[in-house]
Amino acid sequence: xxxxxxxxxxxxxxxxxxxxxxxxxxxxxxxxxxxxxxxxxxxxxxxxxxxxxxxxxxxxxxxxxxxxxxxxxxxxxxxxxxxxxxxxxxxxxxxxxxxxxxxxxxxxxxxxxxxxxxxxxxxxxxxxxxxxxxxxxxxxxxxxxxxxxxxxxxxxxxxxxxxxxxxxxxxxxxxxxxxxxxxxxxxxxxxxxxxxxxxxxxxxxxxxxxxxxxxxxxxxxxxx
Numbered sequence: 001x002x003x004x005x006x007x008x009x010x011x012x013x014x015x016x017x018x019x020x021x022x023x024x025x026x027x028x029x030x031x032x033x034x035x036x037x038x039x040x041x042x043x044x045x046x047x048x049x050x051x052x053x054x055x056x057x058x059x060x061x062x063x064x065x066x067x068x069x070x071x072x073x074x075x076x077x078x079x080x081x082x083x084x085x086x087x088x089x090x091x092x093x094x095x096x097x098x099x100x101x102x103x104x105x106x107x108x109x110x111x112x113x114x115x116x117x118x119x120x121x122x123x124x125x126x127x128x129x130x131x132x133x134x135x136x137x138x139x140x141x142x143x144x145x146x147x148x149x150x151x152x153x154x155x156x157x158x159x160x161x162x163x164x165x166x167x168x169x170x171x172x173x174x175x176x177x178x179x180x181x182x183x184x185x186x187x188x189x190x191x192x193x194x195x196x197x198x199x200x201x202x203x204x205x206x207x208x209x210x211x212x213x214x215x216x217x218x219x220x221x222x223x224x
Contacts, residue, residue, distance in 0.1 A: 047097050050090035051083070052214045053188045055126070057196045062203045069127060069195030076189040078147070087193075088185040089171055091216060095181035100218035101172035106164060109208035120208050124198045125163040128170075130186055134193070138183040153184045164210070 028037045058073035076087035091102065106126070111118035137150035154174050162168050171186055188194060 047091070047093050047100055047216065047218050049102070049214060049216045050092050050183065051085060052089055052212075053087045055188075055194050055196075055212070057194075060203075062200065064200040066197075066200065069197040071195055072188070072191040072193065075191050078189070085185065087188045089188070089214070090183060090185040091171070092183045093173075093181055097173075097218040099173055100216065101169050103167050103215045103217075104162060104170045104212060105167040106162070106210045106212040108164065109210040111206040112209045114206060118206065120198060120204075121202050122164050124196065124202075125161055127195045127197060128160040128162065128188075129192055129194070130160070134187040134190075136185055136187060138185075147185065147187070150182075150184065152180055152182070153186075 028035060056073045057070045060070055063070070078084045078086040089102065091100065093100065108122070109120035109124065110116055133149050135150065135153050136147035137152060139146050139148055152174055154172050162170070173184075
C-alpha cells in the first residue's frame with residue numbers, strides 16, 4: 001500500500017488482476033498410450049484506482065464561526081497535472097465489472113512536529129460538495145484528452161459528510177452501466193469541493209496530518 005503525505009496523508013488500496021499466458025505450441029507429439037497437453041487463457045485489463053486526491057486545508061488562524069469549515073488551500077486544474085487529471089479520484093475500468101465502488105476513511109489527525117499523543121479530537125469531519133458536472137468520463141483512452149459529464153457514476157458521500165473513523169462509500173458505478181469500459185473520476189479541482197470542520201476550542205497550534213484510505217472493490221458481470 002503506497003502513501004503520500006500532504007496535510008492529509010493518502011494511502012491507496014487497489015483491486016485488479018492480470019494473468020499472462022505464454023504462447024504455446026498447437027500440439028504435443030505423443031509417443032505411447034498417454035500424453036499431456038496444456039490449456040491456457042490470458043486476461044488483460046481489469047479494474048484499478050488510477051489516482052486519489054490529497055486534501056490540503058492550508059494554514060489558518062483560529063476561526064470561531066462554526067457555520068463554515070476550512071476550504072481547500074487553492075484551486076487545482078487539469079493543466080497543472082502531467083496526466084491531465086488534476087486533483088481527482090480516478091477509476092479505470094477495462095470492462096467486465098458489473099458494479100464497482102470506492103470507499104474512503106480517515107483516522108486521527110496527529111501533530112506532525114510533536115509526539116503522537118498530540119492529536120485533534122475525534123469529532124472532526126470533512127464535507128464534500130460535488131456537482132454533477134464534476135463526475136466525469138474521459139472521452140478517449142488518451143490520458144491528456146478531455147473529460148465530459150456522465151451518468152455512469154455516482155457521488156455516494158451521503159450528504160457529503162465523512163467523519164473520522166467511519167468508512168463511507170464515496171464513488172460508484174450506477175447499476176449495470178458499471179460494466180462499460182472507461183476512465184471515470186470525481187474532480188476536486190474547485191477549492192470549494194471539500195471543507196474541514198473542527199470546533200473552535202480544538203483549533204490548537206500545529207500542523208496536523210491524518211491518513212486517508214481509499215479502497216476499490218467490484219463485482220464481476222454474470223452470464224445468465
